[in-house]
Amino acid sequence: QTLVVSEWGYTPDQTDELVNAPFEAEHGVEIIVETGNNPDRLNKMAVRGGVDVILLTDAFSQQGIDRDVFGTIDAAELSNLSQLTEAAQRPQGDFGPAYAVGRYGIIYDSAKVEPITSWSDLWREDLAGQIAMPGFNTSSGPMTVLVAASRVGVDAYADPDAAFASLAELSPNIVKTYNTGSELVNLFSTGEITVGALQDFAVPAILAAVPTARWAPLDEGNFAIYNTLNIAADTPNRDLAIKYIDFRISAAVQQAMALAVGDGPTNTTVALPEGEYPFASTPDQINSLISVDYSQLLAVRDDWATRWNDVFGQ
Amino acid sequence: MMRNLHPLHAVAAGLVILFLTLPLVIILGAAVSDTTYLTFPPQGLSLRWFELALQKQNFVRSFFTSLQVSFAATLLALLIGIPTAYALVRWRGALPAWMKSFFFLPVLVPEIVLGFAMLKTVVVDMSIPVMPALIIGHLVIILPYAVRVVGASLEGFDFSIEDAAVTLGASRLKVVLTVILPNIAPGILAAFTLGFITSINDVSVSLFLTGPGISTLPIELFTYVEQHFDPSVAAVSVMMMALTMAVMVLLERSLGLSKAMG
Amino acid sequence: MNSVVQTAQQGGKADKRPALPFVLAAPAVFALLVFLVLPVAVLIGESLTGPGGALEPYVKFLSSGYNQRVIWRTLQIAGATTLLALALGLIVASALARIGGTLGQILLFLCVFPLLTSALVRSFAWMVILGRQGLVNTGLQGIGLIDAPLSLLFNPTAMVIGLVYLFTPLAILTLKGAIEAIAPQVREAATTLGATPIRLFTQVTLPLLVPSLIVSAVLIFTGSLAAFATARLLGSERHMILPTLLHEKVMVSFDWAAGSVIAAVMLVLSFAAITLFNALGRRANRMVD
């Protein structure tokens, strides 16, 4: 028997060792991992199926739900569900839970640029041609629009003109917009950039390559991004898929992954030793994260995409 | 040897050839670099990226998928391409004039458009599974090579040897088997090589046709390069080049490349 | 059927089976009809269905300033690539045509080998060369020409470099063949009639290469127009060209209607380019004198 799991493929070795291999051993199943970025994988799954479990950030799992790609999961089917934080249990209704929470923030190379303490610092003149930020079609892309709006004190949904005007001022500082976290790691480690707007899952890799990199403590705070688990609407392996999800949200797995690759745990029973972590590791930290209203965002998405292209597609 | 080649011209040509050669040398250098990121000249020397690449399940699995797809597609392309090439060359005037251009259509349709179009029709509407869909997609892009290369080897073919064989007592079928096929064998091999290499390197069509758990090596590499900029991609590239080189050397040994390409 | 027999070729085959060539070609024709012509036709057909009339999606697509910039950028990159690859190809091909022996074969092999590796690998190589820690930057820094690395990647210039690298071997192959196909006596005749080496090139060699230049130009231009992997690796989202935009629409935003329109636009551009180049070729041939 095989179970096809679609995920980013960002840390294949650790995922295999800590999640997939134990699960395979326990259930006598072979896990096939399909990798790629969020939209690619979601679209392929929608078009031709063949995937049992899919890992997506919340922005994209919402799209999947809207497109009827996923099956619903009853709370009773997941034995570990109740251990998750409130927000992570049923982030999108009757669909899958969030197994990790990430932060959207800024990293910079302290050896090369002055410290960054605010989102507005991205607009600094000395950062011309130094920054990479996520493309619009990524989980965190649209958040940059929100940042740009709040910089000039407007509501991006109410006054997109002003928001995008602000964003346009950022344009000269941007070297590249990226689509996957690992792209950013490349850009950072090859020195293409010295500042990156990013999700925190990529921080360990960047630190490993560039020891002088620093995660910026931002006055305005960081955005929350939930990584969800969902099953395909038509999966023939529904039982196994549910078991996989349950396994993945278990305290043991979340703890191991937190320590190994820096996935911010959503399981409240995970007890991490005291220390500094490259993710939101305390309830306080998690609660202080800014949440995005996806229903509002999805409504303006097309309009923003066009405006975004007008700004960056020079 | 260098009949009246102006020195400036020679230098310019040399520079261009350097421009064409250097990148591949650099990939080789990058592959043996000991750093975790891609760099040239290599810093330190290590084969660990080769080792790593060979350990990556996705690379290994997709490599075998690629082999299967390319082999099947190339064989099919030859199977239907050889009779076509023969018909086009042998009955030059008998087939409508558009026929020849028709077989070059795939060259003119941008591959990425073809990929998308096939995704819509072949995958979604016809519900053809991933593997056959990939083979069909590759078949379509290889077919022009099969027709053209086999056609070229038939182009110089003296068809009177068919008549000679017939008058010596060979039936038409025997003529095909004992006269035509042996004589265009180099062309067939060249077409096979060219088609296979084209197929195994394809990105744009496969991009739309791969599916869950079934992916070709270039697509895996492509996904990987966009995410990880480490020398294991260079290592895979070097291994792919070595494979290509091996195929070419084999061809050269068995037939003489110039002959096969001509 | 009668016209078929009438034109039966050299060597005297009033063939007993005029249907045979059709039978032999049938499987290939069928394969292309079903798997190429039909899908592309369906795609174009569906792109011609807007709520406001068949052409509405096109009007919408083409009236966007962003899309116009993408198209224009695509054409510029393809145009620049075509010119540069032809120029470099001509330099090498005309040199190779004069270099015989083992050296010539080795050089030809060096020129052709890139053709046999994937576009992916070849673009990837340029990422290594043009990167901040790549050969060019380390080189320039090494000789002290610059102190901070230049940003050479992820822009149209990088794309053009990658594409020129991709297509020059093709130009070399085509042009070398064409140059060698010019009978040496033709050039010698022109020389004895008083043509200087430069005039020999402009009045004889070049005009005779026009058909091959056209063939190469068509292949390079349409190839660049469609170069997805190179654009993705060496360009950036900020410098979308049609193939990357198509991919984005189809696989990322899942907007297949827009994807169909882009595909149709790409087809039209390809065929327009072919038509244009052929017209140019005819013109050039008429103007040679």
Next chain:
Amino acid sequence: MKSLQISGLSASYGGQQVLRDLNLDIPAGSFVSLLGPSGCGKTTTLRLVAGLMEASAGRIDLDGRNLLRVPSHRRNIGLVFQNYALLPHLNVVENVAYGLRQRGMGTAERLRKAAEFLDLVGLQGFAERTPDALSGGQKQRVSLARALVIDPDLMMFDEPLSNLDARLRLGMRSLIRRLHLQRQTTSIYVTHDQEEAFAISDRVAVMNSGKVEQYDRPEVLYARPASRFVANFVGFENIFPYHLISRAEGGLTISTLGGTLTLPDDPTWEVLPTGLLAARPEALSFGDSSIALDVTLRTYLGRGYAFEATAHGTPILLHSEHADAPATPRLSIDPRQITFLPPDQLSV
């Protein structure tokens, strides 16, 4: 030794008829040439006999058996091609053995027999070469051996020597003639070279536009061509109209080229009141007739000189042993090298 009868044979390519009602009777064991200009249908005739294309009408009988019903590969005909048509992927001996292989002969036996025929054409020691390592003459010998070895009922040659240089051509011509004399296989030989046809054949069929215009022994064709077309083909380069003035005991007087000529009569001449006089250049020289010449060009021939001249506006080619033309040149005619033809309207 079998005889071949071709009767009423017609053939077309598409709509264009290239053979029209061709008849030819080839006695068993004889060697017949088809001689004619390019495009007259020589190759087409051979292809029909070999079964490589289909006739639109007519019969071909080999010793009374209708050949047209036999599929091409069973006709047992040896065909030698102008361009040799050797199988390039087989070596010399395998080429020669190819026909035997089709006849199911065992390997050892057929290689032995092939070697024997290679001897016959003087190619001992070339057995292992591939065709591309042979000269043209050697290729043609292999082609000859390959056609002979199957012991064909009929040998056919399609301009087999025209790709060879002059010297080789003579050697091969002798070889073919010798082999024929030795083996007596009924043979058809296609050429457009009159000298070659005459040298090699028992009988020659001169073809013109898909028909046989004259079919006879070389000596007859040489001396008494039946039409202007044949005359031209066999070397009567001067053909001009005459009017008969008188034909009497021992003397023939005609007016031609603006003058009058009296010649010793020859009873085999068919002299009409008005017709054409055909003369080889060797028949014409400078002399003292009443026909005045205007010399335009002299060329040296080795033995003697050729002069281009006009007589009464008609271009004429004549020979002379001397380098210089007389001051007031006049034509002289040697009656042994001329013949008379019907006027143009009557000839085809």
Next chain:
Amino acid sequence: MKSLQISGLSASYGGQQVLRDLNLDIPAGSFVSLLGPSGCGKTTTLRLVAGLMEASAGRIDLDGRNLLRVPSHRRNIGLVFQNYALLPHLNVVENVAYGLRQRGMGTAERLRKAAEFLDLVGLQGFAERTPDALSGGQKQRVSLARALVIDPDLMMFDEPLSNLDARLRLGMRSLIRRLHLQRQTTSIYVTHDQEEAFAISDRVAVMNSGKVEQYDRPEVLYARPASRFVANFVGFENIFPYHLISRAEGGLTISTLGGTLTLPDDPTWEVLPTGLLAARPEALSFGDSSIALDVTLRTYLGRGYAFEATAHGTPILLHSEHADAPATPRLSIDPRQITFLPPDQLSV
């Protein structure tokens, strides 16, 4: 009209020397042929004169001016190629005008002049055709006009007729000869056809392995070749050794072919005690000498028959007017068609 002197010319391809110390003196206004077998260096010689390749030693002087210093495109030489070498992208009149264009002549003027030369070669009305719409003979005429129109100091022809069929060849040969007589441009003509060389030239240089073996008027070459090589080339197909027995007043007695012959003497013969007798087939016939013949093959030639025979083991080719050989054939020799050569060791 300029004269050309070639002295001590040598040339090689790679390491292989193909011309060795070639000397040739071509008087102003004369027409000289280079005659020789394939590979003897004829084309190489023309290429050196045209400046299309470089000599390793020697001089070439045109009216005393050293040509080797002049770049090829300034040598003002008209070269006519075997394969025509027309510029495929230009039409007929543009081809002819091409050389004038290089000389800076205005469009109208050069088209007018080109048209005039097209007339000269009989191609009025073909001006607008492209080369691929011409027959071989027409192409060669364009090539000729193109070379002539620049009013070259020297015309050179490299086997210009060998791609044409026999009939066309004769016409073109006349045309070239006529044009030469008319324009008197010093000319070098390359051919391997002895008849063509003789017909067209004032003098012929017979070449062998990169050297001139004999250079003389055609009549001399025909009658008195200086070496076995030249003799063979000009048609002395029978060459066999003899011993001189006696040469006395009016009579020459030699022993050869196992018999003894007595011939009327010719003072122009150089008869050594031992040497070679060279005879054309026409010189040999059936007769009553003491030399016995063994006839192996007869072929019909038109006027007469050729017989292949052996005399004392040596193959011999002879002619006869009669179809039948005598019962006990013996050789007869016509002394007007023979010559004597030094023995092989002495000849080169």
